[in-house]
Amino acid sequence: MQYPTLYMHEWALAESIILTVLNESKKKKLKEINEINISIGELQQIEIDIFDFAIKEIIKNYNNKLKNVKINIEIDESTLKCKICKNIWKFSDISKDLNNDESEAIHFIPEVAFVHSRCTRCKSPDFEIISGRGVSITSIKGKR
Numbered sequence: 011m012q013y014p015t016l017y018m019h020e021w022a023l024a025e026s027i028i029l030t031v032l033n034e035s036k037k038k039k040l041k042e043i044n045e046i047n048i049s050i051g052e053l054q055q056i057e058i059d060i061f062d063f064a065i066k067e068i069i070k071n072y073n074n075k076l077k078n079v080k081i082n083i084e085i086d087e088s089t090l091k092c093k094i095c096k097n098i099w100k101f102s103d104i105s106k107d108l109n110n111d112e113s114e115a116i117h118f119i120p121e122v123a124f125v126h127s128r129c130t131r132c133k134s135p136d137f138e139i140i141s142g143r144g145v146s147i148t149s150i151k152g153k154r
């Protein structure tokens with residue numbers, strides 16, 4: 011099977027997650043890793059299906075410690091905060107007011123969110139994204 015270059019990002023990310031997990035497991039002296047919990051920001055530009063597939067493929071190269079691992083991927087909902095009135099709202103609250111094209115653009119290019127969005131209370135365009143970006147390993151479970 012050939013993997014298009016378009017998805018290199020997901021593969022590189024999946025690999026770095028596995029390497030981080032293996033590093034952590036060494037520090038904690040785990041002989042076997044049973045569970046990896048990963049949080050992905052809603053605004054992060056990642057194809058979840060490809061990322062999930064990539065992780066499972068990469069794991070096959072490390073079949074000792076990771077042969078019984080369960081991968082849980084959780085989507086971290088994006089939250090925005092107005093810099094003027096300190097109002098906090100969720101990206102999902104505003105995305106339903108956008109047309110499909112805008113919604114797509116925001117999903118794949120987070121920065122576009124700044125152009126189309128306004129504070130839900132004072133209508134100011136001056137806000138920051140306080141969650142829903144980035145990828146993190148929230149926990150690793152295993153046996154010593």
Ligand SMILES: [Zn+2]
Binds near residue numbers: 094133
């Ligand atoms: Zn506001």
